[in-house]
Amino acid sequence: MSRNILLVEGDARASEKLALELRRATGWGFSTAPNGTEALAALKTTQFDAVITNLQLPGAGGWLLLNEVMHRQPKVHRIVLAQLSDRQGLLKCVGAAHQFIGRPCDPSRLRAALERAFSYDLWLPDGEVQGLLGRLPKLPSTPELFFRVVKELESPHAEIEGVGRLIAKDVAITAKLLQLVNSAVFGISRPLCSAVEAVMHLGMETTKSMILLAHCFSYFDGIKAADFSADHLWQHSLRVGMLAKGIARIEGASTAVSDEAYTAGILHDLGKLALVANLPEDFGAAMAMARAENIPQVEAEARVFGASHAEVGACLLATWGLAPEIVESLALHHAPSRLLHRSFCPLTAVHAANALENALTNNTKPVLDTVYLTDLGVADRVDAWQEILETQLSSTTEGASA
Numbered sequence: 001m002s003r004n005i006l007l008v009e010g011d012a013r014a015s016e017k018l019a020l021e022l023r024r025a026t027g028w029g030f031s032t033a034p035n036g037t038e039a040l041a042a043l044k045t046t047q048f049d050a051v052i053t054n055l056q057l058p059g060a061g062g063w064l065l066l067n068e069v070m071h072r073q074p075k076v077h078r079i080v081l082a083q084l085s086d087r088q089g090l091l092k093c094v095g096a097a098h099q100f101i102g103r104p105c106d107p108s109r110l111r112a113a114l115e116r117a118f119s120y121d122l123w124l125p126d127g128e129v130q131g132l133l134g135r136l137p138k139l140p141s142t143p144e145l146f147f148r149v150v151k152e153l154e155s156p157h158a159e160i161e162g163v164g165r166l167i168a169k170d171v172a173i174t175a176k177l178l179q180l181v182n183s184a185v186f187g188i189s190r191p192l193c194s195a196v197e198a199v200m201h202l203g204m205e206t207t208k209s210m211i212l213l214a215h216c217f218s219y220f221d222g223i224k225a226a227d228f229s230a231d232h233l234w235q236h237s238l239r240v241g242m243l244a245k246g247i248a249r250i251e252g253a254s255t256a257v258s259d260e261a262y263t264a265g266i267l268h269d270l271g272k273l274a275l276v277a278n279l280p281e282d283f284g285a286a287m288a289m290a291r292a293e294n295i296p297q298v299e300a301e302a303r304v305f306g307a308s309h310a311e312v313g314a315c316l317l318a319t320w321g322l323a324p325e326i327v328e329s330l331a332l333h334h335a336p337s338r339l340l341h342r343s344f345c346p347l348t349a350v351h352a353a354n355a356l357e358n359a360l361t362n363n364t365k366p367v368l369d370t371v372y373l374t375d376l377g378v379a380d381r382v383d384a385w386q387e388i389l390e391t392q393l394s395s396t397t398e399g400a401s402a
Helices: 012-026 036-045 062-072 087-093 107-119 127-133 144-154 160-168 171-181 195-202 204-219 230-250 255-267 270-278 280-293 297-305 309-319 324-331 346-362 370-376 379-401
Strands: 004-008 029-032 050-054 077-082 099-102
Touching: 004 012, 004 036, 012 029, 012 107, 036 050, 036 062, 050 062, 050 107, 062 077, 077 107, 099 107, 099 309, 127 309, 144 160, 144 204, 160 171, 160 195, 160 204, 171 195, 171 204, 195 204, 204 230, 204 255, 204 270, 230 255, 230 270, 230 346, 230 379, 255 324, 255 346, 270 280, 270 309, 280 297, 297 309, 309 324, 324 346, 346 370, 346 379, 370 379
Parallel strands: 004 029, 004 050, 050 077, 077 099
Antiparallel strands: none
């Protein structure tokens, strides 16, 4: 199917080069504009399927352009090219952009992002989410250690000891990482005392995801709010991540999908931390409403805030440039039917893992989207997934008591 894409790169030569590479690879139509003014002029006469813009444009920034695109052609897929360390700039684009891709831009990654955008129903934050984010001044910055570790692991000479030493340079994240790894969830028989030991126990891929979790919880350390326990949340998050990965594995998912399920699983409630740290009284009101009216927490949050923790967490991960599959898993883990893609994916595993873990912890019936699971042909697999959770809990109990 032919596509029409507008590329606003800011540098005319770089823009034409990137458009040419993508045009040759895809056969799609690419138009270029040197700045936001000319891009807006093009929008008046042409309907585009996607707009890709550099965050830093001559004159008005890319975020202003995206906001205009969102109002003029709301169905257009919007992608930002940016330095992922530019936290303030990225936060301005949250809600107006579907995805953030790091500069310098890899054409193959951009092509993959466009193909996914055109194939699946990407989740798009609305104005309510944007307004809510404006009320959350305390948000963790882009996890630089995570990207340094990823770069280290891409080296053909990567070693566990080297990764451990790199992590150890960040004292706060190392302390939180060790606290998480030494929790009962992992069932370790003796305490681990160094980042190197933690990496050896977790493995390199799991370590990457755990850095993100440690980064978030170390940033929000010391949260105090009525009826909220950060310890309970991270234990739940760890169990959901482990179960999501287990579900993906027994369903025959690839290693990449299993790893994405784990990352999304341990981060799926990140939005709760952001809400309770910034708006503790409102978050407490949402919790009280959920109990009093016997409604899901996400529904109560939507009434109080205009959006839920799921959407807030997804927005934050989007600014970090994480994979769309992970962002979608956070955004939709309570409502997977909103994703039109109908095959097993990280979202499937995270939705099921969260529902099953919550049910076991609270001694209630799992709140599963049975229509979604039936459409995927996996509704009859829930009992098998439940067995994975029970096995994990049994093994962690045995390990902790050894």
